[in-house]
Amino acid sequence: MSQQKRKVYLDYNATTPLHPEVQKAMRAAMKYFGNPSSLHEPGRQARKLIEDARKTIASFINAAPEEIIFVGSGSEANNTVINLFSCAGLRTCEMLSLKTVRKEIITTKIEHPCVLESAACMEEQGTKVSYIGVDKYGKIDMHQLKAALSNATALVSVMMANNEIGTIQDIKEISRIVKKAGAFFHTDAVQAVGKIPIDVRELEVDYLSFSAHKIYGPKGIGALYVRKGVVFCPFIRGGHQEKGRRAGTENTLGIIGLAKAIEMRKIEASEEFKRLVRLKKRLKDGIEKNIPDTKFNGHPTDCLPGTLNVSFSGAEGEAILLYLDMEGIAVSTGSACASGSLDPSHVLIATGIPQEQAHGSIRMSLGRDTTVEDIDYVIEKLRRVIKRVRQISSVSTKAKDG
Numbered sequence: 250m251s252q253q254k255r256k257v258y259l260d261y262n263a264t265t266p267l268h269p270e271v272q273k274a275m276r277a278a279m280k281y282f283g284n285p286s287s288l289h290e291p292g293r294q295a296r297k298l299i300e301d302a303r304k305t306i307a308s309f310i311n312a313a314p315e316e317i318i319f320v321g322s323g324s325e326a327n328n329t330v331i332n333l334f335s336c337a338g339l340r341t342c343e344m345l346s347l348k349t350v351r352k353e354i355i356t357t358k359i360e361h362p363c364v365l366e367s368a369a370c371m372e373e374q375g376t377k378v379s380y381i382g383v384d385k386y387g388k389i390d391m392h393q394l395k396a397a398l399s400n401a402t403a404l405v406s407v408m409m410a411n412n413e414i415g416t417i418q419d420i421k422e423i424s425r426i427v428k429k430a431g432a433f434f435h436t437d438a439v440q441a442v443g444k445i446p447i448d449v450r451e452l453e454v455d456y457l458s459f460s461a462h463k464i465y466g467p468k469g470i471g472a473l474y475v476r477k478g479v480v481f482c483p484f485i486r487g488g489h490q491e492k493g494r495r496a497g498t499e500n501t502l503g504i505i506g507l508a509k510a511i512e513m514r515k516i517e518a519s520e521e522f523k524r525l526v527r528l529k530k531r532l533k534d535g536i537e538k539n540i541p542d543t544k545f546n547g548h549p550t551d552c553l554p555g556t557l558n559v560s561f562s563g564a565e566g567e568a569i570l571l572y573l574d575m576e577g578i579a580v581s582t583g584s585a586c587a588s589g590s591l592d593p594s595h596v597l598i599a600t601g602i603p604q605e606q607a608h609g610s611i612r613m614s615l616g617r618d619t620t621v622e623d624i625d626y627v628i629e630k631l632r633r634v635i636k637r638v639r640q641i642s643s644v645s646t647k648a649k650d651g
């Protein structure tokens with residue numbers, strides 16, 4: 250009798266399955282089809298659902314409901330903020346009431362591509378952008394940050410938790426430094442919301458981005474916190490929705506799904522946090538004990554509870570991923586296949602590890618459905634896969650050399 254292959258999903262930082270309660274809430278809301286902008290009853294019903302959801306979401310991060318803008322994704326939230334400070338955006342919205350012409354942006358070398366590429370686009374349009382480096386654990390260099398800040402700095406954008414290595418930044422301290430220099434502060438909290446406690450008032454952030462699909466909510470819906478009174482300029486124009494701050498008919502179902510996902514986080518996150526810390530330790534210990542020549546990336550303690558990034562010397566990350574996939578295990582690599590070349594992760598490179606080591610890295614991200622049995626299965630399969638990939642890699646290196 251053939252044995253059913255175990256399926257182990259360890260890619261929760263890429264996306265998460267819909268929480269059963271989220272599915273239930275979204276299914277129940279499907280009948281509310283009205284356009285939330287319409288004045289008739291179906292429209293008013295949809296509007297009420299959205300405004301109730303906004304309250305739930307706002308209170309979770311200690312914001313006011315009117316400080317939450319629904320957007321299509323975490324990427325859109327981040328693009329919106331970075332683009333606020335483009336020269337064109339500033340001109341269009343007559344934001345030069347800022348008095349000093351602050352046009353420069355500071356961000357870090359380890360941001361998600363949606364921040365880095367938006368910043369690069371700003372650079373092409375003439376905005377000065379500085380990229381702050383990180384230490385070997387992925388913590389940003391505060392000295393570099395202080396040195397880069399000036400009275401020309403408009404915005405500083407630093408992610409709260411890194412998607413590849415899980416390192417959590419000291420956002421309160423960073424925001425204090427940024428505020429002292431008179432600039433606005435944005436944090437990409439896509440990997441942090443619902444995983445670590447967040448209070449926007451305590452952190453004193455001006456803008457904060459998040460996304461539903463990282464916390465067991467639906468894809469295609471995100472939110473941007475915009476502190477009352479700070480500069481804002483719509484990224485998507487042509488409608489009065491979201492008080493004129495984001496055009497486009499609202500994604501009612503997605504918004505309901507996001508609010509339900511947040512409600513479930515309130516109930517489940519702290520227990521899940523403790524469980525994931527234990528499971529991650531088991532995974533890390535198992536790898537250390539069974540597989541030689543490994544190195545763990547990211548901060549040893551200031552790290553997302555479910556994220557483990559590990560480098561295996563003499564093995565290619567993509568090969569490891571594919572062999573694990575054949576065993577029913579889903580993980581990810583930081584590398585990106587771009588125009589035929591295999592780029593190592595910009596995050597790992599920023600932490601100073603050699604290219605070869607970055608190429609041999611995989612990220613395993615655990616979540617609410619991960620079990621002890623899953624972890625033990627992964628350790629056993631990983632041990633065999635690494636042995637196999639190292640053998641193949643040494644044969645092909647010898648063949649190339651010879």
Ligand SMILES: Cc1ncc(COP(=O)(O)O)c(C=O)c1O
Binds near residue numbers: 323
């Ligand atoms: C840190 C971080 N920022 C932004 C994003 C983009 O979010 P979304 O997939 O909702 O566009 C991701 C997604 O992986 C992320 O991990």
